[in-house]
Amino acid sequence: MTQLTSFLVDFDMSLESAFAMPRLDASMASVVCDQRLGAEIIAALARRLPVEVVEPVLYPPRFCHSLGGDARGGDRAQHRHDTHALAGRRCRRRAPVTARVLEPLAYGAAQRREWPLDPAVVYLNHGGYGVSPHAVQQEQESWRRRIERNPMRFFSQELSAPLRAAATVLAELLGARGDDIVFVDNATTGCNAVLRSLDFKPGDEILITDLAYGAIAKAARYVAARTGATVVDAHIPLPLRDNGAVIAAIAERLGPRTRLAVFDHVASHSALVLPVAELTRLAHGAGARVLVDGAHAPGQLAVDLRSIGADWYVGNCHKWLLAPRGCGFLWAEPPQQALVHPLAISHGYGSGFLAEFDWTGTRDPSPFLALPAAIACHRRLGGEVLMARNAGLARQAARRLAERWRTGLGGPEDSFAAMVTVRLAARRRGDGGKRSGALPTVALRGAPHRGGDHGAGRRALGPHRRPGL
Numbered sequence: 001m002t003q004l005t006s007f008l009v010d011f012d013m014s015l016e017s018a019f020a021m022p023r024l025d026a027s028m029a030s031v032v033c034d035q036r037l038g039a040e041i042i043a044a045l046a047r048r049l050p051v052e053v054v055e056p057v058l059y060p061p062r063f064c065h066s067l068g069g070d071a072r073g074g075d076r077a078q079h080r081h082d083t084h085a086l087a088g089r090r091c092r093r094r095a096p097v098t099a100r101v102l103e104p105l106a107y108g109a110a111q112r113r114e115w116p117l118d119p120a121v122v123y124l125n126h127g128g129y130g131v132s133p134h135a136v137q138q139e140q141e142s143w144r145r146r147i148e149r150n151p152m153r154f155f156s157q158e159l160s161a162p163l164r165a166a167a168t169v170l171a172e173l174l175g176a177r178g179d180d181i182v183f184v185d186n187a188t189t190g191c192n193a194v195l196r197s198l199d200f201k202p203g204d205e206i207l208i209t210d211l212a213y214g215a216i217a218k219a220a221r222y223v224a225a226r227t228g229a230t231v232v233d234a235h236i237p238l239p240l241r242d243n244g245a246v247i248a249a250i251a252e253r254l255g256p257r258t259r260l261a262v263f264d265h266v267a268s269h270s271a272l273v274l275p276v277a278e279l280t281r282l283a284h285g286a287g288a289r290v291l292v293d294g295a296h297a298p299g300q301l302a303v304d305l306r307s308i309g310a311d312w313y314v315g316n317c318h319k320w321l322l323a324p325r326g327c328g329f330l331w332a333e334p335p336q337q338a339l340v341h342p343l344a345i346s347h348g349y350g351s352g353f354l355a356e357f358d359w360t361g362t363r364d365p366s367p368f369l370a371l372p373a374a375i376a377c378h379r380r381l382g383g384e385v386l387m388a389r390n391a392g393l394a395r396q397a398a399r400r401l402a403e404r405w406r407t408g409l410g411g412p413e414d415s416f417a418a419m420v421t422v423r424l425a426a427r428r429r430g431d432g433g434k435r436s437g438a439l440p441t442v443a444l445r446g447a448p449h450r451g452g453d454h455g456a457g458r459r460a461l462g463p464h465r466r467p468g469l
Contacts (some may be wrong), residue, residue, distance in 0.1 A: 056315040130318035139373035175304040182357030187295035189408035190314030202228030211267035240411030271419035323374035327367035390418035
């Protein structure tokens with residue numbers, strides 16, 4: 001462990017100045033800071049790096065002015081709005097304050113022991129069904145043991161508080177409010193809840209893209225068939241030229257009858273990261289509501305729900321965010337919450353968004369309750385640093401394959417995160433060994449310990465036995 005002079009000592013520090021600090025970068029794996037820093041600043045720092053909050057430290061006189069006292073003498077008058085622990089005290093002279101910064105994490109093989117994976121398997125399909133580290137599984141098991149000690153008391157009296165607390169932790173990660181987030185089993189369940197709740201009429205249009213996840217496209221067609229609405233497909237040309245091509249394709253298919261537009265944040269089969277904020281503004285401008293399918297986004301990308309601006313956003317936490325399987329969420333803008341109901345109507349019906357979704361019948365809530373531990377684990381692994389590393393690994397592998405096969409990627413590099421599509425060097429029979437023009441693609445997915453969808457004409461890399469090279 002090394003020592004660096006702390007930049008987290010000024011209690012007047014703004015969020016902007018905290019993020020502008022040059023030492024807050026990928027060279028750090030974690031930072032330990034004083035618990036008296038503002039909660040908002042600590043939370044903001046935690047979105048960049050894992051943060052360990054420690055007991056107060058003593059500040060040298062040169063920092064006393066920022067605490068409200070005289071910079072030379074260190075005495076401080078009690079301000080009527082000041083509840084700081086050092087109010088009215090004298091700063092003691094000590095060595096310059098330091099923040100402990102943990103040594104950079106060792107990724108790859110060094111992390112294998114933290115995961116329950118078969119050591120004979122190189123698991124590249126983390127984005128398929130996810131893998132939870134041992135620590136998260138232990139947290140889930142502790143919740144299960146607590147439930148089994150007295151199920152009646154837990155479900156009838158205790159569940160609500162930790163469930164809402166878990167939603168609040170997730171909301172902080174996503175730039176939202178806990179009261180606007182409910183848990184669902186997975187993103188498919190969340191999308192179905194929105195699609196099947198809305199009151200479509202004959203002639204209404206539901207806009208999707210041809211990059212949509214198959215289950216969601218089928219759900220849209222199911223709803224359209226029952227209501228008389230029409231599903232409109234926007235064709236996204238591949239390989240993608242740039243985001244402008246996506247926006248143009250959507251603009252061409254939006255119309256006065258479009259009631260709902262469904263956009264993928266990270267398209268499962270093509271791995272493209274779509275410009276969902278721009279697409280949302282475009283759809284809203286045409287009078288349509290927007291549902292974003294973020295199944296692959298949390299933990300792979302930094303997600304800010306407020307800046308996206310959609311009406312509903314669904315996501316999975318078991319793919320890239322390390323939570324146990326069966327942990328998804330639905331976020332809804334407050335004005336849109338009354339329009340949506342869970343697929344299973346239960347005792348909370350008519351009592352509001354949270355009441356309806358928080359209780360849909362007896363089920364195992366441990367995946368949701370273990371989510372804070374999963375988020376903490378993701379942060380310990382680096383948070384945004386980890387996400388950047390995963391994206392870098394996937395892009396590097398994609399470049400190497402494309403060069404080896406003399407093909408290309410499914411779009412610009414910056415259109416991908418920790419999943420990338422590469423054209424295969426396919427051959428047709430009787431072509432004399434020449435590569436064909438119409439090539440399928442292979443999707444590459446990065447993972448911290450070294451992600452699962454299969455589509456027509458494409459192959460996703462799943463668990464593979466170690467090659468003999």
